[in-house]
Amino acid sequence: MTVRVGIPKGLLFYEYESFWRVFFESLGVEVIFSPDTNKDIMKNGLKLCEEEACLPVKIFHGHVLELADKVDMLFIPRIRSLHYREYYCPMICGLPEMVKNSVSLLPSVIDDTIDYYKHRYYKGGVVRMGLKISSDQSKIKKAYCKACKGLQNKNDYQKIPTDKNEKSYTIAIIGHTYNLTDHYMNMNLIKKIKGEGFQVLTSCMVSCGKTQPYLSKVPKRIFWSCGREILGAGLYYMHQQNIDGIIYVSCFGCGVDSLIEPYLSQQLKKVRPIPYLVISLDEHTGEAGLNTRLEAFLDMIRWRRSCANHISSYGGNLYSC
Numbered sequence: 001m002t003v004r005v006g007i008p009k010g011l012l013f014y015e016y017e018s019f020w021r022v023f024f025e026s027l028g029v030e031v032i033f034s035p036d037t038n039k040d041i042m043k044n045g046l047k048l049c050e051e052e053a054c055l056p057v058k059i060f061h062g063h064v065l066e067l068a069d070k071v072d073m074l075f076i077p078r079i080r081s082l083h084y085r086e087y088y089c090p091m092i093c094g095l096p097e098m099v100k101n102s103v104s105l106l107p108s109v110i111d112d113t114i115d116y117y118k119h120r121y122y123k124g125g126v127v128r129m130g131l132k133i134s135s136d137q138s139k140i141k142k143a144y145c146k147a148c149k150g151l152q153n154k155n156d157y158q159k160i161p162t163d164k165n166e167k168s169y170t171i172a173i174i175g176h177t178y179n180l181t182d183h184y185m186n187m188n189l190i191k192k193i194k195g196e197g198f199q200v201l202t203s204c205m206v207s208c209g210k211t212q213p214y215l216s217k218v219p220k221r222i223f224w225s226c227g228r229e230i231l232g233a234g235l236y237y238m239h240q241q242n243i244d245g246i247i248y249v250s251c252f253g254c255g256v257d258s259l260i261e262p263y264l265s266q267q268l269k270k271v272r273p274i275p276y277l278v279i280s281l282d283e284h285t286g287e288a289g290l291n292t293r294l295e296a297f298l299d300m301i302r303w304r305r306s307c308a309n310h311i312s313s314y315g316g317n318l319y320s321c
């Protein structure tokens with residue numbers, strides 16, 4: 001009988017889904033994903049998880065519960081580091097432990113560690129995971145190489161338009177990939193903005209090559225990978241003249257956001273005072289508050305261009321475009 005491996009649709013799933021799917025399928029297992037986040041998944045996650053955890057981690061617990069009785073093994077890797085001199089946040093590093101201590105009656109968990117900072121090598125951790133499925137090392141190494149190819153293709157970042165178009169407006173949305181991609185958690189934010197006729201660019205579209213020149217000027221190195229990615233994308237977008245406004249999507253309980261967001265907001269005032277909105281996602285699902293703030297923000301952007309000659313939203317300098 002084919003072994004079924006369950007992958008919860010939360011946190012780093014949104015970035016590495018293609019890698020893990022190809023890897024496990026190449027080893028001959030059936031990969032099962034949990035469904036998109038919905039009301040029940042969020043409710044169960046909130047019930048199971050530690051009160052202090054951030055919202056995406058709580059939702060991840062709900063995805064685990066959804067899969068627990070449907071699969072033979074659950075995939076919850078302990079991802080400490082994927083880049084040299086950088087770590088993932090403690091919640092992601094300790095995710096398997098949090099889940100195992102919160103959700104009862106779990107099937108066996110593939111929870112091996114990937115620590116690139118320590119070992120400078122991803123393959124060892126991935127091979128250890130493969131050994132839980134197959135004892136054939138050469139098959140595991142082939143599966144690893146095939147999965148790496150899929151990841152390289154995924155990383156062909158989209159071409160980001162930088163020309164200013166006087167007939168349309170462009171908003172940059174920055175935040176953790178899982179906050180921007182989980183449409184239940186963000187209450188369809190991107191769809192709502194596009195529905196108002198705005199073009200949307202996100203932090204997930206910006207490559208390291210584009211962010212590095214801006215990050216190299218930040219006085220202190222950001223040692224959290226997700227913080228570096230968000231800050232880099234924010235700095236990149238604020239220097240692009242075609243961006244009419246920036247939205248930072250943070251989530252309740254995130255330590256990384258609590259440091260990166262204020263720094264970005266300070267920089268924005270110095271570099272280019274365009275409209276800036278912070279949306280903090282939490283477990284309350286009422287959309288009225290979000291809709292009202294969003295409408296006001298989009299109106300301000302339209303108004304600035306049509307009536308106010310791009311006057312600073314902070315009441316400071318005018319800038320010309």
Ligand code: SF4
Nearest residue numbers: 054089091254255256
């Ligand atoms: S970076 Fe923030 S949102 Fe992501 S897992 Fe860590 S605390 Fe949660």
